[in-house]
Structures are given as C-alpha cells and as structure tokens.
Amino acid sequence: MDEANSTTGNGTGSTRRVFLQWGTGILTFLCGLIVGTPLIGSFAGPAFRTMKTSWIKVAQIGELPIGEPVDLKAADVLMDAYVRESVIRHLWVTKYSPINVTVFSPICTHLGCHFNWNPASRHFECPCHGSVYALDGTVLGGPTPRNLDTLPTRIENGELYVEWIQYKSGTPEKVPV
Numbered sequence: 001m002d003e004a005n006s007t008t009g010n011g012t013g014s015t016r017r018v019f020l021q022w023g024t025g026i027l028t029f030l031c032g033l034i035v036g037t038p039l040i041g042s043f044a045g046p047a048f049r050t051m052k053t054s055w056i057k058v059a060q061i062g063e064l065p066i067g068e069p070v071d072l073k074a075a076d077v078l079m080d081a082y083v084r085e086s087v088i089r090h091l092w093v094t095k096y097s098p099i100n101v102t103v104f105s106p107i108c109t110h111l112g113c114h115f116n117w118n119p120a121s122r123h124f125e126c127p128c129h130g131s132v133y134a135l136d137g138t139v140l141g142g143p144t145p146r147n148l149d150t151l152p153t154r155i156e157n158g159e160l161y162v163e164w165i166q167y168k169s170g171t172p173e174k175v176p177v
Contacts, residue, residue, distance in 0.1 A: 056164055058072055064095040104151070110128075111128060
C-alpha cells in the first residue's frame with residue numbers, strides 16, 4: 001500500500017511538476033519573444049519602412065546666373081534609426097529663366113565619378129572615362145548609358161529646394177539606389 005501511495009501520491013507532486021513545466025515554458029517563450037522581436041524587426045523592418053524624403057534648401061533663385069551652371073553645396077541631414085549624420089551635397093544648378101531651373105546630381109551615370117563643367121567647351125565632362133554632356137544633360141559622347149540625372153526641385157519664396165535622390169550608375173534607366 002505504501003508503494004501505491006508513493007507512486008501516485010496525493011497528486012501534489014504531479015500538479016507541482018506540471019505547474020513548473022508550464023511556468024518554465026511560458027518564461028522561455030517570453031524571453032524568446034523579448035529577444036526575437038528586435039531581431040525579426042531588423043530583418044523585416046526595412047521592407048515596410050518608407051523613406052522620408054527631405055527637401056534641401058540650396059540657394060536664393062535670384063542669385064543664380066542665367067545660362068551658366070553653378071556648382072553648389074548644400075547641407076543635408078541623414079537619419080538612420082537613432083543615428084543623425086550631416087552631409088554636404090554637391091549639385092550642379094542651371095537656371096534658364098527666373099522660374100525654370102534644372103538641378104543635376106553630380107554623379108556621372110557611367111561609373112559614379114563626379115563630373116565637372118568645362119567653360120571653354122561649354123560641356124559637362126567626366127574626367128574618369130571621357131563622357132561628355134551638353135548643358136541640358138544630354139549625352140554628347142563617351143561610354144555613359146544615359147543622360148545626366150536630374151533631381152526634383154521646387155521654388156518657394158524665392159528659394160530653391162532640391163530633393164536628393166541617388167541613382168544607380170551604369171544602367172540605361174534611372175533607378176534609385
């Protein structure tokens with residue numbers, strides 16, 4: 001009789017064991033959830049995150065010369081999670097009239113070099129591989145696959161704003177990076 005009571009007992013040992021198993025399982029699940037959520041978020045988050053575009057104040061529109069490209073620098077702020085970084089953007093701005101302005105990304109569409117304006121030939125020229133572009137950004141020569149990349153602009157209260165977008169180099173179509 002004693003042996004029967006020791007194996008079945010009054011049920012308290014079995015109930016305590018089940019409680020401890022459930023408690024351990026729940027705690028393990030909660031720990032996994034706490035550790036796993038940021039890990040899953042870091043992998044899946046970028047797929048659902050929308051990039052917030054920022055408009056950069058570039059210059060007073062009245063100060064830009066008509067028909068002459070100007071190499072301008074503008075301060076921009078990059079936000080990545082909790083990291084805030086200031087960068088200087090180089091832009092080529094050509095003003096055709098008081099309200100007609102074209103802003104070019106300074107990155108050559110062939111290999112990503114930075115091109116320059118040659119006032120003697122009145123062309124944009126890439127020093128790396130010899131691509132040549134007209135004042136309006138069309139290709140005049142060289143191995144480049146497309147025209148210069150233009151950036152979205154807006155004019156408010158006499159000030160020129162630009163939306164910075166970097167495009168993939170070496171492709172015939174304009175694809176944001």
